Amino acid sequence: MEAHSDCGASSDGIIAAVLRPLPLILLALAVAGCEFWNPPEPDLNVDGILQCGDVEVLTEYGSGDSLPVEVGTGTGVELRLDLFDGTHSARLAVDSGGGLVRMLEIWDSVSGDRLITATKGSGEELTLELIATNTLLLDGTVSVTCVASGEVCFNLGDDDGDGDADCADISCARAASCVDDQDDFSTAELDCGDTLVPLDVPILSTISDQRTIYATSPGGEEGPAQEFWGGAEIAIHEVEAAGTIEIETQTEALVCPGIPSPEVVLCVEPVRLAAGESVTVSTDELPLWLEPVGPQFDAVSARLNCD
Numbered sequence: 001m002e003a004h005s006d007c008g009a010s011s012d013g014i015i016a017a018v019l020r021p022l023p024l025i026l027l028a029l030a031v032a033g034c035e036f037w038n039p040p041e042p043d044l045n046v047d048g049i050l051q052c053g054d055v056e057v058l059t060e061y062g063s064g065d066s067l068p069v070e071v072g073t074g075t076g077v078e079l080r081l082d083l084f085d086g087t088h089s090a091r092l093a094v095d096s097g098g099g100l101v102r103m104l105e106i107w108d109s110v111s112g113d114r115l116i117t118a119t120k121g122s123g124e125e126l127t128l129e130l131i132a133t134n135t136l137l138l139d140g141t142v143s144v145t146c147v148a149s150g151e152v153c154f155n156l157g158d159d160d161g162d163g164d165a166d167c168a169d170i171s172c173a174r175a176a177s178c179v180d181d182q183d184d185f186s187t188a189e190l191d192c193g194d195t196l197v198p199l200d201v202p203i204l205s206t207i208s209d210q211r212t213i214y215a216t217s218p219g220g221e222e223g224p225a226q227e228f229w230g231g232a233e234i235a236i237h238e239v240e241a242a243g244t245i246e247i248e249t250q251t252e253a254l255v256c257p258g259i260p261s262p263e264v265v266l267c268v269e270p271v272r273l274a275a276g277e278s279v280t281v282s283t284d285e286l287p288l289w290l291e292p293v294g295p296q297f298d299a300v301s302a303r304l305n306c307d
Contacts, residue, residue: 050069051071052071052077054144056142061130062132063088069120069144071120071144073122074150075146076119076146076150077146079144080142081105081140082141083138084139089130090142093126095125096124104215106228108228119152147161151165151166185212186200186232186233188200188235189236190239192304213264214228215266234289241306245282246279247279247281247290247300247302248278248302249276250300252273255270255291256291260287
């Protein structure tokens with residue numbers, strides 16, 4: 001029997017073929033035609049206003065353009081960016097009337113999503129500002145997901161139901177009281193040696209443990225900073241002698257030679273390791289942050305090869 005997928009075929013022929021061997025429910029599907037078997041693509045928005053459930057196409061917008069985010073007070077909003085040009089980005093401006101705060105996107109290393117999260121406060125206006133370091137129009141979409149209640153950062157509860165509470169929630173990553181307590185979660189000290197030494201694996205709590213914010217570049221000519229939100233990191237600040245550090249992980253991980261600042265760790269070129277892989281880094285690149293891609297490390301080891 002020769003198979004056909006031509007939706008323009010005679011409906012009489014389709015119905016006759018179905019009537020012989022198939023139940024009545026399949027007859028109904030055949031009459032419905034090809035739209036059942038090949039459902040249409042989602043209806044994308046091009047109205048320039050971001051609301052809950054929208055997927056806005058950005059192909060008509062360039063750098064400096066903006067889109068208002070219209071959601072109810074107290075609503076938690078997550079903006080997911082799907083942009084095809086790596087030099088294009090966006091930030092969320094939160095105008096309270098008495099001040100303006102701009103939040104950069106955060107890269108979720110677990111899902112691979114580029115996210116901006118916020119909770120609409122009373123009297124606040126939210127605006128997504130688009131950024132491009134070239135003259136090209138943006139190519140891609142922004143999706144809007146809402147939850148009835150955004151995360152309240154200091155009430156010891158998981159308000160948005162994502163499994164993390166207070167400072168451990170990505171929505172609180174830039175809350176002032178969380179950032180003020182953004183200390184290294186765990187540190188490791190290395191001595192010269194010939195063998196890999198297991199490092200203590202930190203376990204991140206789902207409540208109040210502040211997670212570190214990293215930026216892959218400081219912006220400028222290299223493009224807008226792409227930030228990511230770390231978990232149970234291990235930091236190596238200093239060693240007893242110059243040389244190289246070999247790192248091996250049994251968990252997918254990010255290795256970040258970085259520069260700390262009050263709000264973020266600048267991590268220009270993070271190295272991503274698959275489980276079982278290793279990397280060698282010069283001690284000249286210290287300090288160094290080791291980040292699991294996931295809640296925590298299964299196992300990670302390091303060796304200091306002294307000159």
